[in-house]
Amino acid sequence: MTYPPISEQLDDVETAREEGRRKMDWARQHMPILTALREEFEEHKPFEGQRVAMAMHVEAKTANLAETIADGGAEVAITGCNPLSTHDDVSAALDAHENVTSYAKRGVDDEEYYEAIEAVIAHEPTVTVDDGGDLVLRIHERHEDLIDGIIGGCEETTTGVHRLRAMDADGALDYPVFAVNDTPMKRLFDNVHGTGESSLANIAMTTNLSFAGKTVVVAGYGDCGRGVAKKASGQNAHVVVTEVDSRRALEAHMEGYEVLPMNEAAKKGDVFITTTGNRDVITAEDFEEMQDGVLLANAGHFDIEVNLDDLSDLATEVREVRDGVREYEMEDGRRLNVLAEGRLVNLAGPLALGHPVEVMDQSFGVQAVCVRELVAADTGGLGDRIAERIRERLGRSNTLAPAGSRNYEAGVHEVPDALDREVARIKLEAEGIAIDDLTDVQREYMDDWQHGT
Template sequence: MSYPTITEQLDDPSSARESGRKKIEWARQHMPIMTSVAEEFADERPLEGEVVAMAMHVEAKTAVLTEVLAEAGAEVAITGCNPLSTHDDVSAALDDVDNITSYAKREVDDEEYYAAIESTLEHDPSVTVDDGGDLVMAIHEDYPELLETVIGGCEETTTGVHRLRAMDEDGELKYPMFAVNDTPMKRLFDNVHGTGEASLSSIAMTTNLSWAGKTVVVAGYGYCGKGVASKAAGQNAHVVVTEVEPRRALEAHMEGYEVMSMAEAAEVGDVFLTTTGNRDVIVGEHFEKMGDGAVLANAGHFNVEIDLDELDDMAVSRREVRDGVEEFEMADGRRLNVLADGRLVNLAAPVALGHPVEVMDQSFGVQAVCVREMVENSDTYGPGVHEVPDELDREVAEVKLAAEGIEIDELSDEQREYMDSWQHGT
């Protein structure tokens, strides 16, 4: 392969493997959905003979998904989907597993990042599992011959689904992709509770600052923004929401948050957290208005939400003041602090651990059954973006409820008939 595996890059891979294996085993102990899926997959081997290429945040929870796919019979090649989110020890532990090759490494440059993606594709995958769409883009742009053999794939995150839908609308997406991000089991838990909890905890650990009494500006009030706003308010912060969509802005207002433009928010915010998935959310005109010591972080996908080039141009100096915190000093003496190079703060900050284990258990449970569905019923899905079949999402929810010892009611035949009929009156 053109790019070395993580084992070939590390000075002491055996020590890294031991550390990574502990992290994976801890995560697996707290992932009942993946445990159930793993038992089923190990018995049935539904992915026998398949090759799965993955571009994900390579940390302990992702490793559990990777191993379960391998236990289902697949050969798996994995790399990172963000230059700063890989845990090298976890990557090394994965690379030591039969049928898994890991190219993921932390702190790579752009050339290395894309070379690792290309190496996963040199395994000739039949299925792709993506977080952000980079694998799909690389196949369509640089490996079009794989379009003849890739039967389908899954996309994990909001940004990736947006990219895929844009491709689909232009008629450029040549194989079927499940929008895993859009299922209730992903959006209602991963995006809300996962992003909300992980982003705030990573910022707190990186800065050692309190949330209480601070004004936290949340850019975007989608599912991720809702989670961040709720968790920040729960830690006694004053929350301001900025939006471009009028109905979401009104929703934030009706849920008790102060809503204003970013230009207004820049004058009052202490901490700014972007969750939009778009670019240029915080730019020069906003930097000019921010107070001394403002903290800027991103919980979207790519590091384009905060215009770091413009901030660098405006600053008279920049320096690292804590691990993961870069201070930009302005001409008037104000200091603006950017976390994790503007990348995903919940994954790219030096102390970041990603979403809580229980949350990712649900998301990756959906991923696993979607890979199985794509392999077993690929002829059902034509090229384009597909919603995850609702019965698969419900299957994962039912496994989780059973693991938690929670029982719920069922509709009676009479209730089901009533709900499905137009003939019953009030």
């Protein structure tokens, strides 16, 4: 039996669609980048004939990205990339779009999760847009016959890029994928401000507790960890950072944070937030050192950063003490509280809304122009009007080579800098902010290595 779209799984689909559309419309009002791109895509239909498969966190902001691509002429099939991050009403509203089929549903088990991914793949995509790499991996494992028809893909998050780079290093990635996560417009805003703000906001809403005066342990000091640490410090918490990378540990130290191994930090922390993208960051030996009442939250991608098997083995009793809070009571009476089942706390909690709208507008703007770039490179060019608009945005010194001259081989690719700058220019324009351009003399000076003292 074919896995059904969300509209065939809900009892009152019309009410769900109305509520979902309301959420999407609110988000769209605050997404000027996607709004500008959607207007161009609606007029010129750059994705006509393309089939775009998406595995993302299906909520209002993501839905606007899906509709932006669909309004550009693509057939879009979408499902969730996390069993607890989908908003069913938004999924239903998205499924009502004539060019979109949504299979995303909240609370599915592992079997249903992969059935939905299979349903998306059954649309035989020409482009993939992924968050975490599950979609790309499934295609390579079970649908190699489709790979020749795939132009390329885009990967949204740190964990997904890590997985794809590992595939690429092993020679196992058979089509080009843009590392959207690694662009400045994604990394410097989404990872730092988005993860930092949304993680702390959802912990606070789920627990109704303050960070002020508490010790917050942040595992990992990459862009996401840096954002969490910065925002927690701004809410008057004492921040401890744990790291495995010497340079990042030194950076955290120089930023004024206490740096400790996790087993030492476990003795001091009130709140633990993992941001590593790795597994077994907090394990049995750490749980044994923790104080009564600690909060354990994950802001990485998968639910393996906090080792819940170890915690279950140590616990004498497990109970739900609050929506989104599972309490594990130890033999000595200490209670350790896991938020959002160890999944992404900013997206999987009962009140979670993900990153702020303005932040995701930037990230999804990069996604949209990357899909446009893949299609343009494959078909040999952009429409003249779109190309001229891009040139206007980029200014004289930041132009893309003609689309037909760009070729992306199988593997992970950095997003062309001009695309990232285009998205930044759209945002500045929307904010009414003007910046300087280099003069010809300045450009000549920067390009001439013979200039000296």
